[in-house]
Amino acid sequence: MKSDLFSTENMAQQATVPGMTLQNAKSIKYAVNGEMHARQGSMIAFRGNLQFERKGQGIGGMLKRAVTGEGLPLMAVRGQGEAWFAHEAANCFIVDIEQGDALTINGRNVLCFDATLSYEIKTVKGAGMTGGGLFNSLFTGYGKLGVICDGSPIVIPVSHQQPVFVDTDAVVGWSAQLNTSLHRSQSVGSMIRGGSGEAVQLKLEGEGFVIVRPSELTQQKASQN
Numbered sequence: 001m002k003s004d005l006f007s008t009e010n011m012a013q014q015a016t017v018p019g020m021t022l023q024n025a026k027s028i029k030y031a032v033n034g035e036m037h038a039r040q041g042s043m044i045a046f047r048g049n050l051q052f053e054r055k056g057q058g059i060g061g062m063l064k065r066a067v068t069g070e071g072l073p074l075m076a077v078r079g080q081g082e083a084w085f086a087h088e089a090a091n092c093f094i095v096d097i098e099q100g101d102a103l104t105i106n107g108r109n110v111l112c113f114d115a116t117l118s119y120e121i122k123t124v125k126g127a128g129m130t131g132g133g134l135f136n137s138l139f140t141g142y143g144k145l146g147v148i149c150d151g152s153p154i155v156i157p158v159s160h161q162q163p164v165f166v167d168t169d170a171v172v173g174w175s176a177q178l179n180t181s182l183h184r185s186q187s188v189g190s191m192i193r194g195g196s197g198e199a200v201q202l203k204l205e206g207e208g209f210v211i212v213r214p215s216e217l218t219q220q221k222a223s224q225n
Helices: 058-068 188-192 219-224
Strands: 019-024 027-039 043-055 074-085 091-097 102-105 110-114 117-123 135-141 143-149 154-158 164-166 171-175 179-184 200-205 208-212
Touching: 019 091, 019 110, 019 143, 027 043, 027 091, 091 135, 102 143, 110 117, 117 143, 143 171, 154 164, 164 208
Parallel strands: none
Antiparallel strands: 019 027, 027 074, 027 110, 043 074, 091 143, 102 135, 102 171, 110 143, 117 135, 154 208, 164 200, 171 208, 179 200
16 A cells, blocks of 8 residues: 555654654654653553553642643553654644753643653742633653644743743743733723733743743633643
8 A cells, every 4th residue: 555644754663762752743752661641631542551540630739720720630651652642733842851940831731741750730920810821830850841832832032131921821831930920011091992902911020931822722722721
């Protein structure tokens, strides 16, 4: 049988090293030898001797998820084998986190990660009770983190001289050492007249970077997360 479908770039090859690699722009392959963690429902295929088990977030994490709708439903993958992960054909990226690094990622943008990474739902300081990023996921430790993004992400440097303002529905993540607060870009009079639809942004200050996606969260996707 012949077809472009069977081109080398589409064929899954046997893993040569353990851990996480990009299968293609839309999926991540993980050669499991022990344990790793992934977003519930994100496994699209596997081979070998693997077990999938729902992973709890602890009482604090569950309370935050119940109140805000934010959070990250996880599963633990254990055993020896290979598994492929994807989510709604979103673009996939691998971030290498080293000891001493701290990265804040929106839960909806997490796909999978090494068990050596520590994960915690944290309150976004200064965000108050509004905005899509009240609770985000803080990753520390060392290992690889698989991140997904609708469209091609934009990474914007943040400095003390140039703070960055981002839409809370478009933000993917940022350097955890940045200071956050809410910023109102409209006057009260403008809001009464209907406004521009861009009333409040998340302000990030300090030294680091912020990752945004080239679209806001749609109402349909918001209800699914």
